[in-house]
Amino acid sequence: MDLSVKLPGLNLKNPVLPASGCFGNGREFASIYDLSLLGGMVTKSVTPNARFGNPLPRIAEAESGMLNAIGLENKGVDYFREHELPFLEQFDTEVMVSVAGSTIEDYAHVVEHLKGVDVIKAFELNVSCPNVAVGGMAIGTNAEALGKTVAMVKQHADKPVYVKLSPNVTNIVELALAAQDNGADGLVMINTVQGLRMDLRTAKPLLGNVTGGLSGPAIKPIALRMVYQVAQVVHIPIIGCGGISNAEDILEFLYAGASAVQVGAANFIDPWACPKMIEELPSVLEKYNLNSVQEAIGKALPQK
Amino acid sequence: MIESKAKILSNTPLTQDVFKMELETEIATLAKPGQFVQITVPNFYLRRPISVSWVEGNVLTIVYKVLGKGTDKLSSMRPGHALSVLGPLGTGYPIEAKEEVLIVGGGVGTPPMLLTAKAYQDLGAKVHVVLGFNTKDEVFYQKEFEELGITPVICTMDGSMGVQGTVLDGIKANHITCPFVCSCGPLPMLRAIQNTYQDGYISLESRMGCGFGVCLGCVMKTVEGDAVRVCEDGPVFAMGKVVL
Numbered sequence: 001m002d003l004s005v006k007l008p009g010l011n012l013k014n015p016v017l018p019a020s021g022c023f024g025n026g027r028e029f030a031s032i033y034d035l036s037l038l039g040g041m042v043t044k045s046v047t048p049n050a051r052f053g054n055p056l057p058r059i060a061e062a063e064s065g066m067l068n069a070i071g072l073e074n075k076g077v078d079y080f081r082e083h084e085l086p087f088l089e090q091f092d093t094e095v096m097v098s099v100a101g102s103t104i105e106d107y108a109h110v111v112e113h114l115k116g117v118d119v120i121k122a123f124e125l126n127v128s129c130p131n132v133a134v135g136g137m138a139i140g141t142n143a144e145a146l147g148k149t150v151a152m153v154k155q156h157a158d159k160p161v162y163v164k165l166s167p168n169v170t171n172i173v174e175l176a177l178a179a180q181d182n183g184a185d186g187l188v189m190i191n192t193v194q195g196l197r198m199d200l201r202t203a204k205p206l207l208g209n210v211t212g213g214l215s216g217p218a219i220k221p222i223a224l225r226m227v228y229q230v231a232q233v234v235h236i237p238i239i240g241c242g243g244i245s246n247a248e249d250i251l252e253f254l255y256a257g258a259s260a261v262q263v264g265a266a267n268f269i270d271p272w273a274c275p276k277m278i279e280e281l282p283s284v285l286e287k288y289n290l291n292s293v294q295e296a297i298g299k300a301l302p303q304k
Numbered sequence: 305m306i307e308s309k310a311k312i313l314s315n316t317p318l319t320q321d322v323f324k325m326e327l328e329t330e331i332a333t334l335a336k337p338g339q340f341v342q343i344t345v346p347n348f349y350l351r352r353p354i355s356v357s358w359v360e361g362n363v364l365t366i367v368y369k370v371l372g373k374g375t376d377k378l379s380s381m382r383p384g385h386a387l388s389v390l391g392p393l394g395t396g397y398p399i400e401a402k403e404e405v406l407i408v409g410g411g412v413g414t415p416p417m418l419l420t421a422k423a424y425q426d427l428g429a430k431v432h433v434v435l436g437f438n439t440k441d442e443v444f445y446q447k448e449f450e451e452l453g454i455t456p457v458i459c460t461m462d463g464s465m466g467v468q469g470t471v472l473d474g475i476k477a478n479h480i481t482c483p484f485v486c487s488c489g490p491l492p493m494l495r496a497i498q499n500t501y502q503d504g505y506i507s508l509e510s511r512m513g514c515g516f517g518v519c520l521g522c523v524m525k526t527v528e529g530d531a532v533r534v535c536e537d538g539p540v541f542a543m544g545k546v547v548l
C-alpha cells in the first residue's frame with residue numbers, strides 16, 4: 001500500500017505527523033519509539049526569546065477532549081537551534097518547525113535565525129494560538145494582518161511556509177485565501193477552538209489564563225467542516241488536524257481534502273497513537289477499496 | 305514507560321472517601337518510590353495521575369481520594385475489570401544511604417510515603433514517620449506502616465486522634481530532630497515543611513495533560529526562575545528548589 005505523499009518541502013512516507021505542542025521536540029517520544037516511523041513531525045512553537053508561559057492551571061478536562069492554555073512556553077529560537085534541532089538529525093522523518101510571535105517582525109526574526117538549517121524541511125506559522133494576549137490569534141483572525149505576516153515571512157524563509165489556521169473566525173475561507181494569495185505553500189487546519197471551564201468551588205474560571213483552547217475528538221467535526229470548505233477554493237495543499245485518534249479519522253480528513261494529517265492530544269492519551277495509526281492505515285484504506293493515500297485525497301469534494 | 309491493561313484485583317474503601325486499589329501490571333516491577341502512573345478512567349478523556357503506593361511482584365497498589373467525577377467513577381470499578389495504566393512516570397525519591405530519615409505524609413499525600421519508607425529501611429536508615437489528617441475518621445495507613453515495624457506519629461487538626469495540630473506540631477511533640485525530610489501532602493503543609501527544613505525532598509501535584517514531559521501543562525518555577533515539569537523533572541524535587 002502506497003502511503004506516501006509529496007507536499008512542498010515535505011517528502012512524507014506516510015501522511016501522519018504529530019502536531020505542534022503535543023510532541024515536545026521529539027526527545028520524550030524518541031525514548032519510546034523510533035521517530036523514523038513517522039511521516040514527519042512538528043516542533044513546539046518557537047518564539048524569538050524565551051517565554052515562561054501562562055499561570056497554572058494550564059490544563060482542564062472537557063467532554064471528549066481537553067482545554068489547554070500553555071502560553072507558548074519555549075526557550076527561544078537560539079536555544080532551539082543549538083540544543084533541540086541537532087537531536088532530530090538522526091531520524092529519517094520530515095521536520096516542520098512551528099513559528100510563533102507577538103508581532104509580524106517576530107515571525108520574520110525566527111525564520112531568519114533558522115536559515116540554512118538542513119534538518120528543517122518546512123515552517124509552520126502558528127498565527128492561531130488562542131492563549132497569548134498579543135499576536136497569535138490576533139494575526140490569524142484578521143485577513144489583512146495574516147496576509148502581511150505571510151508575505152513578510154516568505155521574504156525571509158529559506159523553506160516552504162505553511163500557515164496554521166485558527167477556527168475562531170466567522171469565515172475560514174477568507175483567511176485561507178489571504179494566506180494563499182500572499183504566498184503560503186500550504187495550510188494546516190485547525191488549531192484549538194477557544195473555550196472555558198468554571199471551577200465550581202471558587203466560582204471562577206478554572207484556567208489561570210481564563211480561556212483555553214479545546215482539542216481532542218470534540219473538535220473533529222469542526223475541523224472536518226473547515227477542511228472541506230477550504231479545500232474547495234484553494235489550490236495549495238491542506239494538512240488536516242483536530243481530534244484525530246485512529247486511522248478511520250485520518251481517512252475522513254483525506255476524503256475532506258486534506259493531503260496529510262497532524263495528531264495532537266491523542267499523543268497524551270496513548271503515547272503510541274501515531275505509530276499505531278500508521279500501522280492500521282493500510283488495512284483501513286483497503287477496507288474502503290483504496291490503493292493509496294493519494295487516491296483518497298479529496299474524494300468527497302464536489303466535482304467542479 | 306509502558307502502557308498496560310491492568311486487571312483490578314481489589315478496590316476497597318480505607319475511609320469514607322479514600323480507596324485502595326490493587327492492580328495486576330508489570331509496571332509494578334519497574335516502579336520506584338515517588339513515581340506515579342496515569343490511569344484512564346472509562347468515559348473520561350485525560351488520564352488521572354496517581355502515585356505508586358506499594359509494589360509486590362506484579363501487583364501495584366494505589367490509594368486515592370474521591371475528589372471529582374473521575375476518581376468517583378474509579379471508586380465504582382469492580383475487581384476483574386481492566387484499566388489502561390501508563391507508567392512508571394516521573395522522577396521519584398533519590399533513595400540514598402542515610403542514618404536517619406523523617407518521612408512526613410499529609411492526607412492523600414501519605415500513600416507514596418509507604419514505599420519510600422520501605423526503601424530507606426532497606427538501606428539501613430532509621431525511619432521516623434509522621435502523618436497528618438484533619439480528623440480521626442480520615443486516618444488511614446497506620447497499620448501498613450506498623451507492618452514495616454514503624455509506629456507512625458498521627459496528628460489530627462481537631463485533636464480527635466494523636467497529636468492535635470499539624471505534622472510540625474507532631475514532630476515537635478515527639479522530639480524528632482532528624483534534619484533530613486521526605487514529604488508529600490497538601491500545598492500548605494509542603495510550604496510549612498519547606499520553610500522549616502533545608503535538607504530532603506518533597507513531592508508536588510499539578511494538573512497534567514500528558515504525564516511524561518511533552519505538553520508543559522504542569523510546569524512550575526524554581527527559585528532560580530527556571531521552568532520545571534512536575535511530571536518529568538518531578539514530582540519529587542529537592543527541598544527548597546521549587547517556588548510553592
Ligand SMILES: Cc1cc2nc3c(=O)[nH]c(=O)nc-3n(C[C@H](O)[C@H](O)[C@H](O)COP(=O)(O)OP(=O)(O)OC[C@H]3O[C@@H](n4cnc5c(N)ncnc54)[C@H](O)[C@@H]3O)c2cc1C
Nearest residue numbers: 350353354355367368369371372373374375412509510511
Ligand atoms: C504526580 C501526582 C500524584 C498523585 N497521587 C495521588 C494519590 O496517590 N492519591 C490521590 O488521591 N490523589 C493523587 N493525585 C491527585 C489526583 O490526580 C487527583 O485527585 C485526580 O486527578 C482528580 O480527578 P477527578 O476526576 O476526581 O477530579 P476532577 O476535578 O473532576 O478532575 C478534572 C481534571 O483535573 C485533574 N485534577 C484535579 N485535581 C487534581 C490534582 N490535585 N492534581 C492533579 N490533577 C488534578 C484531573 O486529573 C482531571 O484531568 C496525584 C496528582 C499528581 C499530579
Ligand SMILES: Cc1cc2nc3c(=O)[nH]c(=O)nc-3n(C[C@H](O)[C@H](O)[C@H](O)COP(=O)(O)O)c2cc1C
Nearest residue numbers: 019020021045068126191215216242243264265519
Ligand atoms: C497542550 C497543547 C499544546 C499545544 N501547543 C501548540 C503550539 O505550541 N503551537 C501550535 O501551533 N499548536 C499547539 N497546539 C494545538 C495542536 O497542535 C492542535 O492544532 C490542536 O490540539 C488540535 O488537534 P488535536 O485535536 O489532535 O489535539 C497545542 C495543543 C495542546 C493540546
